[in-house]
Amino acid sequence: MGFSKDSCCVCMLQLFIVVCLIVQCVDVKVHADLNATLTVNASLASARRIPDTLFGIFFEEINHAGAGGLWAELVSNRGFEAGGPNTPSNIDPWSIIGNETYINVVTDRTSIFERNKVALRLEVLCDSTCPADGVGVYNPGFWGMNIEQGKKYKVVFYARSTGPLNLTVSLTGSNGVGSLASTVITGSASDFSNWTKVETVLEAKATNGNSRLQLTTTTKGVVWLDQVSAMPLDTYKGHGFRNDLFQMVADMKPSFIRFPGGCFVEGDYLRNAFRWKASVGPWEERPGHFGDVWKYWTDDGLGYYEFLQLSEDLGALPIWVFNNGVSHNDEVDTSSVLPFVQEALDGLEFARGDPTSKWGSLRAAMGHPEPFNLKYVAVGNEDCGKKNYRGNYLRFYSAIRHAYPDIQIISNCDGSSTPLDHPADLYDYHIYTSANDMFSKSTAFNRVTRNGPKAFVSEYAVTGNDAGQGSLLAALAEAGFLIGIEKNSDIVNMASYAPLFVNANDRRWNPDAIVFNSFQHYGTPSYWMQLFFSESNGATLLNSSLQATGSNSLIASAITWQNSADKKTYIRIKAVNFGASAVNLKISFNELDPNSLQSSGSSKTVLTSPNLMDENSFLQPKKVAPINSLLQNVGKDMSVTVPPHSFTSLDLLKESSNLKMPGSDSSSSSSV
Numbered sequence: 026m027g028f029s030k031d032s033c034c035v036c037m038l039q040l041f042i043v044v045c046l047i048v049q050c051v052d053v054k055v056h057a058d059l060n061a062t063l064t065v066n067a068s069l070a071s072a073r074r075i076p077d078t079l080f081g082i083f084f085e086e087i088n089h090a091g092a093g094g095l096w097a098e099l100v101s102n103r104g105f106e107a108g109g110p111n112t113p114s115n116i117d118p119w120s121i122i123g124n125e126t127y128i129n130v131v132t133d134r135t136s137i138f139e140r141n142k143v144a145l146r147l148e149v150l151c152d153s154t155c156p157a158d159g160v161g162v163y164n165p166g167f168w169g170m171n172i173e174q175g176k177k178y179k180v181v182f183y184a185r186s187t188g189p190l191n192l193t194v195s196l197t198g199s200n201g202v203g204s205l206a207s208t209v210i211t212g213s214a215s216d217f218s219n220w221t222k223v224e225t226v227l228e229a230k231a232t233n234g235n236s237r238l239q240l241t242t243t244t245k246g247v248v249w250l251d252q253v254s255a256m257p258l259d260t261y262k263g264h265g266f267r268n269d270l271f272q273m274v275a276d277m278k279p280s281f282i283r284f285p286g287g288c289f290v291e292g293d294y295l296r297n298a299f300r301w302k303a304s305v306g307p308w309e310e311r312p313g314h315f316g317d318v319w320k321y322w323t324d325d326g327l328g329y330y331e332f333l334q335l336s337e338d339l340g341a342l343p344i345w346v347f348n349n350g351v352s353h354n355d356e357v358d359t360s361s362v363l364p365f366v367q368e369a370l371d372g373l374e375f376a377r378g379d380p381t382s383k384w385g386s387l388r389a390a391m392g393h394p395e396p397f398n399l400k401y402v403a404v405g406n407e408d409c410g411k412k413n414y415r416g417n418y419l420r421f422y423s424a425i426r427h428a429y430p431d432i433q434i435i436s437n438c439d440g441s442s443t444p445l446d447h448p449a450d451l452y453d454y455h456i457y458t459s460a461n462d463m464f465s466k467s468t469a470f471n472r473v474t475r476n477g478p479k480a481f482v483s484e485y486a487v488t489g490n491d492a493g494q495g496s497l498l499a500a501l502a503e504a505g506f507l508i509g510i511e512k513n514s515d516i517v518n519m520a521s522y523a524p525l526f527v528n529a530n531d532r533r534w535n536p537d538a539i540v541f542n543s544f545q546h547y548g549t550p551s552y553w554m555q556l557f558f559s560e561s562n563g564a565t566l567l568n569s570s571l572q573a574t575g576s577n578s579l580i581a582s583a584i585t586w587q588n589s590a591d592k593k594t595y596i597r598i599k600a601v602n603f604g605a606s607a608v609n610l611k612i613s614f615n616e617l618d619p620n621s622l623q624s625s626g627s628s629k630t631v632l633t634s635p636n637l638m639d640e641n642s643f644l645q646p647k648k649v650a651p652i653n654s655l656l657q658n659v660g661k662d663m664s665v666t667v668p669p670h671s672f673t674s675l676d677l678l679k680e681s682s683n684l685k686m687p688g689s690d691s692s693s694s695s696s697v
C-alpha cells in the first residue's frame with residue numbers, strides 16, 4: 026500500500042486538478058473541444074454474454090461492518106467476553122450506574138455456557154437508600170443505539186439472583202436521561218436461584234439515534250447477568266440484518282457475496298482467525314472472538330449461517346473464504362494441515378449436507394433444512410506468497426474436488442501474469458492503487474491467456490490521496506477499470522470492490538463503498554459508480570470500438586440488457602471521461618434497423634461533481650450521486666456531450682413501444 030513512492034505523482038496530479046479548476050472557473054462555458062466516435066456492432070453474432078456472476082460484493086468484518094453494522098444486534102460485548110476469559114476482566118463498553126457506596130460490579134466465570142464462561146456479578150449494597158433511578162449497568166451499543174419511535178425491540182438476557190429479582194430494563198438517552206421504553210422484570214428468589222432466560226419486548230415511545238440499554242435495580246442482593254441481547258424486531262425478513270444497510274446492498278444487485286474476509290479470515294495469528302464452528306448454533310453459546318487484524322471483538326452473531334442466509338436473501342451466490350492453516354504470522358505445516366481440511370469439509374456439509382448429516386442437521390436445527398447454494402470456495406486470502414500455501418492448497422483442492430466435484434475452487438495466486446502451477450477454477454486478483462494507475466488498468470486483462478482458470482478481481486479500489494474517504498476521482502478511475510473488466514469478461518468472471526462498509530466511528534480502512542453510523546448511511550461515489558454496472562450480470566456485451574482524437578482518457582462499452590420491471594430491452598452505453606475536457610461523442614450503430622432506437626423511454630445518467638475530490642458525507646449524502654434525465658435525439662447515429670470528469674450511462678430503448686412522451690423535453694442536463 027506504500028504511497029510515498031507515488032506522492033510526487035499525486036502532487037503533480039493535485040496541481041493539475043487545481044489548474045483545471047481555475048480554467049473551468051474562468052471559462053464558464055465548457056467547450057466540447059474533443060471528439061470521439063464509438064462504433065457499436067449491434068449484431069448478436071459479434072456479441073458475447075457477460076457472466077451472470079460478474080459483479081458482486083465482498084463483505085469483510087472490518088470497520089465494524091457486521092458487528093455494529095449490518096448485523097442489527099444493539100448490545101456490544103453482550104456476553105462480557107470481550108475482556109478475555111480470565112477474570113477480573115474489562116467490561117467495556119458496559120459501564121456502572123452508581124458508585125461503590127451502592128454497588129460492586131465484577132466479572133466471574135459462573136456462566137452456564139461452556140464456551141463463554143464469563144458472567145457479570147452485581148452486588149447491590151443499597152435498598153431504600155439507593156438513588157431513585159436505581160443502580161446497575163448500561164450498554165451504549167456501538168457508539169449509540171438507534172431506537173425509533175413505534176418500533177419494537179426484543180431484549181433477552183440470562184439472570185441469576187440470591188434473593189427476589191426486581192430489575193428495570195430500559196432504553197434511555199445517551200446520558201441515561203429520557204426513557205424511550207422501559208419494563209420491570211420481577212421474580213421470587215426461587216425463580217432466579219439458577220440461571221433463567223428472560224425475554225421481553227420494548228416498544229419505543231420516542232426516537233433517539235444515540236440511546237443506551239440500562240439494567241437497574243433498587244433491591245439489595247447479588248444479581249448475575251449474562252448474554253444480554255437487544256435486537257430490533259424490524260430487520261430484513263426478521264433475519265437480523267439492519268434494513269437500511271441491507272437495502273443499500275440489495276440495490277447493487279450483487280450476483281455473489283465473498284465473505285467473511287479478507288485478512289479477517291487469516292488473522293494476524295491463527296489463534297485469532299475466524300472459525301466457522303464457533304460462529305454457529307444458538308447465539309448465546311457462541312464464544313465470540315477478537316479479530317486481531319482489525320482490532321475489535323465480535324460476538325459472532327453474524328456467523329457462518331447468517332452469511333449464508335444473507336447470500337440467499339440477496340439472491341447472491343455465497344463465496345466462502347476459509348482459513349488454509351496460514352495467518353499473517355504463523356503457518357501450519359502441510360503435513361499437519363488435515364484437521365483444517367476436515368474443518369472446511371465440515372463447513373461444506375453444514376452448508377449443503379443432508380439435514381440428517383452431522384453438520385447438515387445443525388443447519389436444519391437453525392431453521393434452514395434446505396441446503397444453501399454454496400458453489401464457490403476460496404482457499405485462504407492473499408496467502409500465495411506464504412511458505413506452505415501451495416502444499417496446503419493442494420490438500421484442500423483434492424479433498425474438496427473429490428467430495429464436491431461441482432464446487433469452484435479459488436486460488437490466491439494471481440494467474441494473470443504467469444500461468445498457475447496448480448489446478449484452480451478461478452484465481453484471486455487484488456488491486457489497491459492510485460487513480461491514474463487504476464484507470465490505466467482497464468487494459469490489464471486484454472492480453473491475459475484465455476486458456477487457464479478465470480480471474481476473480483475479488484478486491485479493487487483506488488486508495489491513498491486520490492481517494493481520501495471516497496472521492497469522485499477514485500470512482501471515475503474504478504469505473505474505467507470496470508469497463509475494462511466488462512470487456513474482458515470472457516476471462517474475468519467476477520469482480521468486487523473493497524471494503525464494502527465502514528462504521529464512521531471505526532475507520533480502519535479508507536475509502537469504503539457504504540458509510541454508516543448507528544442511524545445514518547450514505548454511499549460514496551464508488552458505491553454509486555457500481556450501480557452503473559448492476560444490469561451487466563448476464564447481459565450481452567456488444568462489440569464496439571472507440572476512436573478518439575487528442576484524448577486517451579475516454580473509455581466506453583455497450584451492452585444490451587432486459588429490464589425485468591418493464592420487460593423492455595435497452596442498449597446501455599457507458600462512457601468514462603477521465604479527462605478535464607468535455608468530449609463530443611458520436612455513437613454509430615452498425616447492424617441495427619434505423620428505427621429500432623427511440624428517444625422516448627431512453628434516458629441518461631451522469632455521475633460527476635464540480636470538484637474531482639468531492640466526497641459525500643452525512644450532511645451531504647448525495648453531493649456526488651447519479652443524476653438521471655431524459656435523452657433526446659436517440660438514433661442509429663447520435664451524439665452526446667460527455668462532461669469532463671464524469672461517468673455517463675445512456676439507456677437506449679430498443680424496438681418499438683407504445684409509450685409516447687408528448688413533446689418530451691429533457692428535464693435538466695444542461696451540458697448536453
Ligand SMILES: *[C@@H]1O[C@H](CO)[C@@H](O)[C@H](O)[C@H]1NC(C)=O
Nearest residue numbers: 057058059060061574575609
Ligand atoms: C472537434 O470537432 C469540432 C467540429 O465538430 C472541431 O471544431 C474541433 O476542432 C474538433 N476538436 C478536435 C480536438 O479535433
Ligand SMILES: *[C@@H]1O[C@H](CO)[C@@H](O)[C@H](O)[C@H]1NC(C)=O
Nearest residue numbers: 066070071072073568569570
Ligand atoms: C469486434 O470488432 C473488431 C473490429 O472492429 C474485430 O476485429 C473483432 O474480431 C470483433 N470481435 C468479435 C467478437 O466479433
Ligand SMILES: *[C@@H]1O[C@H](CO)[C@@H](O)[C@H](O)[C@H]1NC(C)=O
Nearest residue numbers: 066067068070071568615616
Ligand atoms: C458486425 O459483426 C458481424 C459478426 O462478427 C460481422 O459479420 C459484421 O461484418 C460486423 N459489422 C460491421 C459493420 O463491422
Ligand SMILES: *[C@@H]1O[C@H](CO)[C@@H](O)[C@H](O)[C@H]1NC(C)=O
Nearest residue numbers: 123124125126127128155156
Ligand atoms: C457516592 O455517591 C453518593 C451520592 O452522590 C456520595 O454521597 C458518596 O460519597 C459517593 N461515594 C463514593 C465512594 O464516592
Ligand SMILES: *[C@@H]1O[C@H](CO)[C@@H](O)[C@H](O)[C@H]1NC(C)=O
Nearest residue numbers: 159191192209211212242243
Ligand atoms: C420493584 O421495585 C420498584 C421500585 O424500584 C417498586 O416500585 C416495585 O413495587 C417493585 N416490584 C416488586 C414486584 O417488588
Ligand SMILES: *[C@@H]1O[C@H](CO)[C@@H](O)[C@H](O)[C@H]1NC(C)=O
Nearest residue numbers: 136137138218219220221222
Ligand atoms: C441450572 O440450570 C442449568 C441449565 O438450565 C442446569 O443444567 C442445572 O442443572 C441447573 N442447576 C440447578 C442447581 O438447578
